[in-house]
Every structure is written in structure tokens, then in C-alpha cells.
Amino acid sequence: MGTGMQAQIVTPVGVHALDSGGPAIPCHRCGLCCERWQPLLTRADSERLAAHLGLSAAAFEMAYTQPYPLDDERRLLRQVDGHCVFLRYEGRHTTCTVHLARPQACRDWQPGLSRKECMEGLARFADATGLIRLEDLYPDEADRREALRALAPRGSP
Template structure:
């Protein structure tokens, strides 16, 4: 998968995508949640995340306390050891990875802790959530990292034209 190509396309369409997403927020179609669900599923039939894993290479998830407890237990580590080894607190007070790419990303682009991965990882790229227009800023940003998000916005724009 040519991640650079998708990023270039997303950069070229940032203004259009921003306007489109803003229009959805102003006046969302009645069937938007159903439509986004269908398009999300269609995109992920086309895109195999393990061919990309750009999110795991460049975006660090926020860790909830439940995430930390679940992963530490899975790894048989004390909470403090897990946090000291893998996490830091950012300027917003959120717990994030000390470094990227994700330390649990294998060389095969598979997640070593997939079954217990953080909530943010499970939900990324958030294109299947209800009222997704509430996170327009995040969706727009994700088009630069995630080819599936770029395709999702393009397919949604075409469907609503």
C-alpha cells in the first residue's frame, strides 16, 4: 500500500474535505449513521490494515486506566512497571507511548497484544461511530495518516453528491 500516495491525495483535498465535513455537521442527512456504517464496512473490505499499519507506526493512542490494567495483566507486569517501561504523560496529562512506532507492533504489521489493545486502537479510525461528524477535526487529521479514512470521506462525498 502506498501510504505516501494517500497522504498526498489527502493533503490536496484537505480544504474540500474540511468543507464537506462542516456541511455534514450543519445539516446531517437523516440516514447518515446507516450510510457511514455501510461505507465503513465497504472501505474495510478493500483495505487491509495489516498492509499499512501507519497508525501503529505514527499515531500513539491515549491509554485509559482500564487499558493499562488490562494490558499489564495480560503481560504479567505490575502496573507501575508497565507504565515506567512503555508510557509517559503528555502536556495534556494523557498517558501515551514513550516512543513510536508502537512497541507491540510486530515486523509483520500485526499487533502482539491485539486482543487486549487500547480502546483508542480498537476504535480507530472512528469512521463507524454514530454521529461521526462530532469529531470532524479528528477525521480530517486521520485522512493524512490512514488511507481507509481518506477513502471513507471520498466514498461518503460521492454518495451524498
């Protein structure tokens, strides 16, 4: 997408200009939040992730975390190659390999057009003119319907 060009999503009901401050939208799995942020883990997060991976809490912490310098009780999820250790790239989309057991900080993250990371992540799906096809952004039909509801003018069905 060229400099100064505003991204637009092409949907069956028209073209929607995207601007910051917009509504919550389904996650478009760009992975930018997983590249930029390093979740602070609680003890419950570590235990849940360890169980999900079939590891002891100690083995999980040794393999997938690093110390948090401001608190001896909590740890940071490790990053590898500039992103979360559990992030996998699948073309322009990404997948969290521990999504069902993800840390609370990740569960609390609410994607939306008000998030700088989400707005920047949309650019990964834009063509040279700044257009983003809804089908490219959301391969899943349910996510497309949710996105259309979020993008609809207020008061629309």
C-alpha cells in the same frame, strides 16, 4: 506508486479505483496509524495491558508508557523507532502484539477509505502501475469478502 497515480484494487469482479471519502474497509495492516499516532491511555487501558503482559500496572507504565504533559493521570503509549512499541513488521503487513488488550483509542479507530492514513497505507501494497491485488492486501479470505462488500456499488448484494 508514481506521483499522481491513483491506487486501484484488482478483485475477481474487476478493478476498483480508490478515492478518499470511500467506505469503511477491513484493516489492511499497513501500520501507518501505529506509526503516526501515540494513544493516550486511560487507567483501564494500562491495567488491561499490564494484565495481558503479566506485569503490575507500575511495571507496565515504567516499561511501555511516558507521561502525558497535559494530564498527570493519563499516560501515552511509548513509541520506539518511529512506531508503537507493540507494532511488529511482517513484510508489508504489520501485527499488533497486544491486539486483544489494545488501548481504547486503538479499538475506536475505524479503518476506511475516508482516512488519510489508510489511503496512504494502501500505497505500500501497490505495484509500479498503482494496482493492488486484493490477495496481497488481505491474505485472509474473510477480510477479502468484507472488503469486496465494502467496495461493491451501493445496492449490490
